[in-house]
Structure formats: C-alpha cells, structure tokens
Amino acid sequence: MGTLAEWLSENPERSGSLAKRQDAPPLRVLWITPLRALAADTELSLRLPLEGLGVPWTVETRTGDTSQSLRKKQGDQLPTVLITTPESLMLLLMRENAEELFSGLRCIVVDEWHELLSTKRGVQTELALARVRQLSPLVRTWGVSATLGNLDQAKESLLGAGNKGAVVRGYAGKETLIDTVLPKNISRFPWSGHFGTTMIPAVIEAIEDVGTCLIFTNTRSQTEIWHEQIVSSRPDWADQVALHHGSLDRETRDQVEADIKSGKLRAVVCTSSLDLGVDFSPVDRVLQVGSPKGIARLLQRAGRSGHRPGVASRVTCVPSHAFELVDIAAARQAASEGKIETRQSLSKPLDVLSQHLVSIAVGTGFRAEDLLREVRTTLAYRDLTDEEWHWVLDFVVRGGEALRAYPEYSRVVLGDDGVYRVTDKDIAQRHRLTVGTIMSDSAMTVQMVNGGRLGTVEESFLSRLSPGDRFLFAGKLVEFVRIRDMTAWVRKATKRSAIVPRWAGGRVPLTTELSHAIRTELEHAKYGELRSPEMETLAPILELQSKWSSIPAQDELLVEQVETSEGHHLFIYPFEGRLVHEGLAALFAYRISMNQSITISIACNDYGLELLSPEPIDLHSALQRGLLSSQSLAEDIIASLNAAEMAKRQFREIARIAGLVFEGSPWMKKSTKQVQATSGLFFDVFARYDPENMLMRQAQREVLERQLEQSRLGSALVRLRGSKLLVTNPPKPTPMAFPILVDRLRGTVTSENLTDRIQKMSLRLEKDADL
Amino acid sequence: MPSELQLELVGEQVSILAEKALYWPREATLFVADVHLGKDSAMVASGIPVPLTASVETLSQLSSVMNLTHCQRLVILGDLWHHSLGRTPRIYSEFLAWRRRHIGIDVILVEGNHDIKSGRLTEEANVQEVPECFSLGPFSLCHFPQRCSNGFGLAGHIHPAVTLQGKGRQALTLPCLYIREDFAVLPAFGQFTGCGTVEPTGQDRVYVFADQQVLQVA
Numbered sequence: 001m002g003t004l005a006e007w008l009s010e011n012p013e014r015s016g017s018l019a020k021r022q023d024a025p026p027l028r029v030l031w032i033t034p035l036r037a038l039a040a041d042t043e044l045s046l047r048l049p050l051e052g053l054g055v056p057w058t059v060e061t062r063t064g065d066t067s068q069s070l071r072k073k074q075g076d077q078l079p080t081v082l083i084t085t086p087e088s089l090m091l092l093l094m095r096e097n098a099e100e101l102f103s104g105l106r107c108i109v110v111d112e113w114h115e116l117l118s119t120k121r122g123v124q125t126e127l128a129l130a131r132v133r134q135l136s137p138l139v140r141t142w143g144v145s146a147t148l149g150n151l152d153q154a155k156e157s158l159l160g161a162g163n164k165g166a167v168v169r170g171y172a173g174k175e176t177l178i179d180t181v182l183p184k185n186i187s188r189f190p191w192s193g194h195f196g197t198t199m200i201p202a203v204i205e206a207i208e209d210v211g212t213c214l215i216f217t218n219t220r221s222q223t224e225i226w227h228e229q230i231v232s233s234r235p236d237w238a239d240q241v242a243l244h245h246g247s248l249d250r251e252t253r254d255q256v257e258a259d260i261k262s263g264k265l266r267a268v269v270c271t272s273s274l275d276l277g278v279d280f281s282p283v284d285r286v287l288q289v290g291s292p293k294g295i296a297r298l299l300q301r302a303g304r305s306g307h308r309p310g311v312a313s314r315v316t317c318v319p320s321h322a323f324e325l326v327d328i329a330a331a332r333q334a335a336s337e338g339k340i341e342t343r344q345s346l347s348k349p350l351d352v353l354s355q356h357l358v359s360i361a362v363g364t365g366f367r368a369e370d371l372l373r374e375v376r377t378t379l380a381y382r383d384l385t386d387e388e389w390h391w392v393l394d395f396v397v398r399g400g401e402a403l404r405a406y407p408e409y410s411r412v413v414l415g416d417d418g419v420y421r422v423t424d425k426d427i428a429q430r431h432r433l434t435v436g437t438i439m440s441d442s443a444m445t446v447q448m449v450n451g452g453r454l455g456t457v458e459e460s461f462l463s464r465l466s467p468g469d470r471f472l473f474a475g476k477l478v479e480f481v482r483i484r485d486m487t488a489w490v491r492k493a494t495k496r497s498a499i500v501p502r503w504a505g506g507r508v509p510l511t512t513e514l515s516h517a518i519r520t521e522l523e524h525a526k527y528g529e530l531r532s533p534e535m536e537t538l539a540p541i542l543e544l545q546s547k548w549s550s551i552p553a554q555d556e557l558l559v560e561q562v563e564t565s566e567g568h569h570l571f572i573y574p575f576e577g578r579l580v581h582e583g584l585a586a587l588f589a590y591r592i593s594m595n596q597s598i599t600i601s602i603a604c605n606d607y608g609l610e611l612l613s614p615e616p617i618d619l620h621s622a623l624q625r626g627l628l629s630s631q632s633l634a635e636d637i638i639a640s641l642n643a644a645e646m647a648k649r650q651f652r653e654i655a656r657i658a659g660l661v662f663e664g665s666p667w668m669k670k671s672t673k674q675v676q677a678t679s680g681l682f683f684d685v686f687a688r689y690d691p692e693n694m695l696m697r698q699a700q701r702e703v704l705e706r707q708l709e710q711s712r713l714g715s716a717l718v719r720l721r722g723s724k725l726l727v728t729n730p731p732k733p734t735p736m737a738f739p740i741l742v743d744r745l746r747g748t749v750t751s752e753n754l755t756d757r758i759q760k761m762s763l764r765l766e767k768d769a770d771l
Numbered sequence: 772m773p774s775e776l777q778l779e780l781v782g783e784q785v786s787i788l789a790e791k792a793l794y795w796p797r798e799a800t801l802f803v804a805d806v807h808l809g810k811d812s813a814m815v816a817s818g819i820p821v822p823l824t825a826s827v828e829t830l831s832q833l834s835s836v837m838n839l840t841h842c843q844r845l846v847i848l849g850d851l852w853h854h855s856l857g858r859t860p861r862i863y864s865e866f867l868a869w870r871r872r873h874i875g876i877d878v879i880l881v882e883g884n885h886d887i888k889s890g891r892l893t894e895e896a897n898v899q900e901v902p903e904c905f906s907l908g909p910f911s912l913c914h915f916p917q918r919c920s921n922g923f924g925l926a927g928h929i930h931p932a933v934t935l936q937g938k939g940r941q942a943l944t945l946p947c948l949y950i951r952e953d954f955a956v957l958p959a960f961g962q963f964t965g966c967g968t969v970e971p972t973g974q975d976r977v978y979v980f981a982d983q984q985v986l987q988v989a
Contacts, residue, residue, distance in 0.1 A: 599937075612940060614939045686821075755984050761943065761988075
C-alpha cells in the first residue's frame with residue numbers, strides 16, 4: 001500500500017516490534033469488515049506482516065465487542081490501523097472530535113464488499129464513507145470483493161458516484177467440482193421438508209474420512225436439527241461436531257472458530273455465518289445441505305475447501321427433498337456456463353438516510369446544504385430529489401406531517417448558527433443504540449438458569465412458549481422456564497423435542513439465474529433427456545409428476561387444480577423464486593377476490609405458488625378478466641400487498657431503523673416500556689392518520705422493489721402471458737405441489753365480510769399436547 | 772350500526788357492546804379496561820414521531836358509548852393513563868374537558884400498573900380511585916385477572932385476543948371478551964394498544980370484536 005511504502009522509505013531503521021499507542025502515528029488506515037467475527041482474524045493477519053517488517057504502527061479493532069477501557073483510549077487517539085464494522089465507524093464519526101481523529105487518514109479498505117453491497121448496511125457504509133472523505137479528502141479507497149456479475153457498479157458504489165477507479169482481478173485458474181450425495185432409495189425420499197433425516201447416514205459417511213468439514217445449511221433451524229441428528233447418530237463424535245450460526249452467543253462462536261483452526265473439529269454445521277473470512281482454517285471438505293439457491297454462493301462455498309494452489313475446489317451437495325436434485329443439477333450446469341449473479345445497490349432508502357442525519361446531528365452537527373451535497377456523492381443517493389431530502393429533514397426535525405401542529409416534539413434542532421444538532425442527551429443515547437439496528441433481529445437473549453448465555457432467539461417464538469416447553473437450541477435440549485429482565489431463562493431438558501426456533505429472514509430465494517437454469521433442466525427432463533446423475537436419480541418421481549400432471553417446458557405455464565379435505569387448491573408454477581411468487585400470489589388472490597366473494601389463503605416456494613380456498617376458484621373466467629394482465633398492474637400490486645399485509649410486515653424493519661420502535665438492552669438503566677409499541681401498531685396509526693408518510697410509502701416501495709423485485713414481477717407476468725397455459729387436474733397434490741402445500745408461512749386475501757368469515761370459523765381451543 | 776349482545780354474568784343481565792365495553796343496566800354502570808391515554812404523547816415526548824390522535828379519539832369514543840347507554844357510572848378497570856411522560860398538559864386538559872362533559876356520571880378507577888407509573892390524578896379529575904378486588908354488587912373490580920373472594924371478577928390488563936381458524940388454512944386473531952368460571956377479562960378500550968393472545972378451554976365463553984360487531988365464538 002502506498003502509505004506503507006511511503007513510510008518505509010522514510011524510515012529505514014526500524015525496531016522489531018509494534019509500537020506503543022503514544023509513539024505510533026494516529027489513524028492512517030481504516031479497514032472495514034462486515035462482521036465482528038472477522039475482525040479478530042483480520043487484526044492478526046495485518047499484525048503479522050507489520051511486526052515482521054518492524055513497522056512501529058499500532059493495529060486495533062473496534063466493534064461492539066471491544067472493551068470499554070480500550071474504547072476510551074481509542075476515543076482519544078485511534079490506532080494507526082483500525083479494523084472496524086460500518087456501525088462502529090458511524091459511531092466514531094458521531095464523536096465531537098471526529099475531525100481530529102480522522103485527519104491523518106490516508107487509506108480505507110472495505111472487505112467483502114459484495115456481501116454488503118445490496119443491503120441497507122451497504123448503504124449505511126456508503127454514507128459513512130462519504131463523511132470520512134469529507135473529513136479526509138486525501139484518502140484512497142480500496143474494496144475487496146468476491147466475483148460478481150456487475151463489478152463496475154460495485155466499484156462505483158464504493159468509490160462514490162461517478163468515480164472511475166480500477167478493478168484488479170486475482171488469477172482465476174481454479175477449477176470447481178460440484179457433486180451430490182444421491183439418495184439410495186428415491187421412493188423413500190421425501191417430497192418436501194428441509195430436515196433431510198434420510199440423508200444422515202450418507203452425510204456421516206462423507207465426513208468420516210476427512211479432516212475437517214464445513215456443512216452449510218440454509219437456515220439456523222436446519223443447522224440445529226442437522227447438528228442434533230449427526231450427534232445422535234454418532235455420540236462418539238459429540239466433542240468433534242459443532243454448530244455455528246448468527247444467533248449463537250459470541251463466546252460460543254469464537255470457541256468454534258478457534259477449534260476449527262486448531263483442527264479439533266471433524267465437522268461444523270453452519271449457516272452463511274461462516275461464509276466470509278480470511279482463510280483461517282484448513283477445511284478439507286464442504287457440504288451444502290438443501291438447495292444452493294444461487295450459483296455464485298455455491299462457488300464461493302466450494303472455494304472454502306482445499307486451500308492450496310493447484311487443488312480444485314469442491315462442494316458436495318446434499319438434497320433434503322426430491323426436487324432439490326433439480327436445483328443442484330441446474331446450478332452445476334449454470335456454473336459451467338459462467339452464469340453468475342449480479343448484486344445491485346439499493347436505491348435511496350429513506351429510513352437509512354434519516355438515521356444518518358440524526359447520527360451526524362448527534363456528532364458534529366450539520367448544515368443542510370453541505371450534508372445534502374455530501375449525501376449526493378454516494379451512488380445510493382445520487383438521485384435523491386429535493387422533495388425527498390426536505391421530507392427526511394422535516395421528519396427528523398419536526399416529526400413530519402403528522403406532528404405539524406405539535407411544536408413540542410423535537411429530535412434534531414436547528415440552532416441559531418444554522419447548524420442542526422441533537423441537544424437532548426437521552427435522545428442522543430437512544431440513537432447511539434439504534435445505530436446497530438440495521439443488523440439485528442428483534443431477538444431476545446436465551447440463558448441457562450445455572451449457566452451461561454446460549455444466544456438469541458426471536459421474541460415471537462419465545463413469547464409463545466409455556467413453562468416446561470422444550471426446544472432445541474445451540475445444540476442443546478432445553479426447557480423453557482420463564483422470561484424475566486428481557487431474557488428467556490431455560491434449563492437443561494431430559495426429554496427429546498423436535499421443536500426448533502424459527503428465525504425470520506432466513507429464507508433466501510432462488511436467484512433469477514438459477515431459476516432459469518432449473519426451468520431448462522426440467523424441459524430436458526420433459527423430453528426424456530436426463531443429463532446428470534441427479535436427474536437420473538429423480539426419474540421415478542419425474543415420471544409420477546408426468547403421470548398425474550405434467551412437467552412444464554420453458555414456454556409452458558403449468559397450473560394444477562386439486563381438491564383435498566382442506567379445500568380447493570390452485571398450484572401455479574412460474575419458477576421465479578419465492579419473493580416474486582409472494583407478490584404474484586397476492587396479486588392473483590386480490591384480482592380473483594375482486595370478482596367473487598372469497599377468502600384465499602396463499603403460500604409459495606421457489607418453484608411456484610398456491611391459492612387455497614374453501615370454495616373453488618373459477619380459473620378460466622379469472623384469466624379472461626385479466627388475471628395475468630399488465631394493465632393497472634401498479635395499482636393492483638399496491639392494493640394486493642396491502643390486502644395481504646405485506647407492507648405491514650416490511651414496515652417492521654423500517655420502523656426499527658427510523659427509530660420508531662426501540663428495542664431496549666438488558667443493561668439499560670431506564671425502563672423503555674412506555675415507548676414500546678409494535679411496528680404493526682405504528683403501521684395502523686400511520687395508515688389511518690398519515691398515509692402519505694414517506695416511511696409508509698417506503699414500506700410499500702421496498703416490498704415492491706426488494707421483496708417482490710417489482711421489475712422481475714412485471715417481466716414474469718409478461719412471460720407468463722406469452723406462455724402456453726397447461727391446466728391439469730391431478731388426483732392428489734403432486735411431487736411439485738407438495739413442498740408448497742406444507743409450507744407454513746401463509747398470507748390471506750379476502751373480499752368477504754369479516755362477520756361472515758368469523759361465522760365460518762371456530763376457536764382454536766387446545767394446544768398440541770405433545771410439544 | 773354497532774351491535775351488542777346480551778348475556779348473563781353471575782345472575783345479572785349485561786350487554787357486550789361492539790365498542791369494547793360492558794354495560795350493566797340494573798345499576799346503569801359501564802365497564803371498560805386499559806384505556807392507555809397518552810401513549811402517543813409518551814412516544815412523541817421521547818422523540819418518536821407518531822401522530823397525536825389516538826388519545827383524543829379514545830376519549831371521544833368513550834363519550835360516545837357513555838352517551839349511548841345513558842350510564843350513571845363508569846368503571847375503568849385499570850390503566851387509564853399510560854405513563855407520566857405522556858401525561859402532557861395538552862392531553863390532560865382534554866381529559867379534564869371530557870370529565871366535565873360527563874359531570875353527572877361517577878367515575879371509578881381501579882389502579883393498574885400503568886396508573887402507578889403515571890402519577891396521581893388531581894382532584895379536578897373527580898375520579899374515585901379504588902384498590903384491587905373492590906366490591907360492587909356481585910362483582911369484584913380488578914385490574915389483574917384473578918379469582919376474588921368477594922365476587923365475580925371483572926378485570927383487564929391482558930388486552931385479550933383469540934385466534935380463530937377456518938377451512939383453507941385461514942386464521943384470524945381478534946380482540947375479545949374472555950369469560951371464565953369466576954372472572955371475566957375485558958378487551959383493551961384504548962386505541963394504539965396491542966393484544967395478548969389467550970387460549971380458552973372447554974367451559975369458557977368468548978366474544979370477539981370485529982368491524983363494529985360483537986360475535987360469540989365459544
């Protein structure tokens with residue numbers, strides 16, 4: 001790096017160790033990492049060469065895990081090299097002496113930029129970087145990223161709108177092998193579900209002969225179940241198989257990571273929590289349980305194995321239900337054709353911007369015009385309109401339109417000197433706590449009654465438990481005791497339980513690229529061409545699907561009409577990924593409900609969607625009346641997502657970031673119960689009294705853009721309209737329908753009178769006896 | 772047209788009103804629970820921008836149902852106020868104005884956990900504050916649901932709701948009046964209040980509130 005080279009040439013005589021704080025130069029290099037977990041390893045990796053070269057620089061980390069005493073020292077003088085997260089960087093920028101602290105900065109490195117890029121934290125990083133560049137105009141920015149389909153855009157978002165920069169690529173000569181553990185008896189292999197218990201013996205065989213193995217699953221729940229199953233099958237491996245996911249306690253995760261490094265562990269079952277990081281461990285083998293969901297993701301995980309030049313990367317896929325075999329075959333095919341996903345930067349999220357404004361106001365304060373100019377240097381807010389800026393400013397100062405008549409409200413205050421600041425200490429303190437909220441879930445700590453913390457579980461899961469209920473968490477069987485002091489207390493359980501907490505936000509959808517590849521594989525299968533061992537293994541099930549219904553070709557839209565004791569089902573298969581399907585399902589249900597008085601329950605997965613109702617749905621007349629039409633699409637989508645309460649759900653995240661909903665911390669002295677209300681309540685209040693509120697509109701917009709990938713939804717409709725309609729009437733739900741049928745996340749759209757609905761329903765009286 | 776249903780509680784005829792109140796004709800007494808005035812202003816006072824309308828609307832709805840029933844007495848089963856932070860001069864004066872509009876009506880408040888955090892009411896409020904298990908005829912007035920030795924308990928605190936299920940995997944969660952063998956729990960009257968789902972058992976009676984209607988579901 002330039003700075004280092006510069007320094008080295010100026011200082012030919014050097015001692016052999018790192019300097020003390022007071023002797024070392026102040027901040028010169030800022031290294032931004034997305035995860036606290038990576039910071040420690042990064043610190044080590046940076047220290048070693050500096051020590052080796054005898055450079056008297058200090059290297060330190062600053063994240064949520066950093067001790068109070070170290071933070072205090074850093075507050076007065078930062079180390080020469082500081083490794084930190086975007087949130088902690090923001091908190092540093094909020095200090096009064098920020099300008100002084102950053103004055104000597106010459107270089108910024110942002111690690112794993114591809115991970116942050118398409119998220120709100122990435123936008124927060126863009127804003128923080130714009131601020132840093134304001135304080136240190138001479139700084140040079142470097143980004144480190146995995147392969148993306150759109151590296152140029154990734155570069156621009158990091159360097160600021162319109163900045164050129166250069167892309168440096170590593171030598172890409174490595175080969176990647178993708179293979180599969182095939183189910184021995186396909187007729188016994190489940191058609192749905194994610195817990196793949198039938199594959200356990202095969203997985204155990206796969207990890208038997210290797211040194212260390214990473215087993216990736218798609219959700220935290222799956223991690224818990226798979227870990228438990230492996231350890232139950234092989235109790236002799238109890239100390240050698242660990243689990244790792246984002247809701248486990250920090251200490252536990254650190255221990256697991258240390259154990260991987262020291263070679264103590266035979267296998268670790270994990271989520272994307274172990275996706276990132278410098279090469280810290282000798283991993284021999286990588287397994288991917290469940291659908292890979294995307295091609296880039298699969299290749300990245302494969303790349304964790306065999307870290308030696310010349311050795312190929314390899315990932316072994318483990319399907320947990322029948323049709324995942326198609327996903328795997330398709331992913332391999334697409335990878336061989338170089339079809340890798342792109343990641344887009346988010347477009348001007350106003351909740352992140354409003355949080356940023358308050359942050360600066362808490363710190364140095366700002367002048368409106370100057371900050372607007374600064375914000376517009378970022379790619380995310382390059383197109384921020386004056387109207388949007390004024391709305392956000394008004395929102396943080398006066399509380400927006402809803403509170404126009406109430407002058408006593410204040411958060412950010414405009415001083416006589418033209419500078420906006422937060423003057424109330426309580427508000428400032430509460431804001432500092434919310435700066436990390438873009439990252440966290442609404443989770444509650446789980447702790448053993450006579451022992452340590454296990455990690456966090458979503459409050460919605462814990463609040464439904466009764467004392468004595470058992471569940472599996474952090475690899476342990478625990479029994480719920482009580483909730484007190486914002487902690488859920490548990491004790492060791494003796495009886496087994498299959499209940500595993502469910503965490504929201506775990507369901508990554510299929511990427512467009514992989515969906516497309518899957519449709520191609522299925523078309524080949526339709527015409528009898530089974531191009532891989534996975535598809536050959538699946539043959540008997542594909543035959544059944546063909547017999548009862550059909551396998552769609554690429555230009556066909558398959559619709560299955562089935563009646564069961566549950567009601568009348570309509571299964572539609574667009575193959576556009578679960579998020580787009582959520583939007584399509586709500587849209588279809590809404591359009592249908594406009595023409596007949598009906599209540600439709602909707603569910604979906606990555607392959608398709610289900611409309612379920614007590615009465616049959618007239619599909620043909622619905623199609624005639626424009627079920628797939630693009631006319632008045634925008635209005636219908638908005639109406640449908642309100643009808644299906646999707647905007648309300650999206651509002652949760654926005655309410656948290658914009659500081660409406662505040663999650664207290666266990667160590668806070670003041671109770672915050674008086675300011676707690678669920679985001680759903682806020683949504684209802686805003687919907688009634690301030691529907692034009694920009695946060696409400698943002699909720700809608702976000703559901704449309706991010707969740708439903710609106711443009712993807714729009715083009716999906718066009719494609720579906722142009723497809724040949726293939727309607728079948730299978731005697732029972734087909735292998736393709738089954739995974740959707742058993743999906744528990746359901747929305748409802750209704751045009752029925754509420755009283756009528758209630759009269760048809762009955763009270764859920766007793767809980768399940770066996771939990 | 773908001774509806775009402777008649778039922779019998781411990782030998783007394785009472786009406787359940789769709790506005791989420793209980794009316795006892797024999798003593799012209801209206802019962803409500805969990806009004807939570809000032810929750811919105813508590814938010815605003817803490818820097819959280821929420822429209823300041825819920826408290827005022829709640830008072831207006833309370834007036835409306837008091838007028839409709841021509842009650843002589845109003846019993847509030849706890850949590851009239853949300854928190855001292857939200858008891859701003861503005862909303863307190865609205866509250867006093869509401870009180871003056873119904874000057875001929877006695878108002879009894881059972882002290883709830885939020886009332887304790889909100890501070891004592893002034894004399895001007897003209898509200899009789901009573902403790903848990905206060906006897907009123909065959910009833911025992913409480914905030915926390917409990918069996919009282921001196922009568923059939925009427926309580927609040929939980930903000931009860933129940934989940935209904937239907938064919939086609941439908942589910943609906945609605946606020947309710949929940950009646951057990953020796954006590955009943957009223958729904959939260961206040962706007963901008965959340966709900967706590969309860970799971971009734973065999974002998975319980977449950978009435979849900981939806982769209983200006985009250986319906987019996989158990």
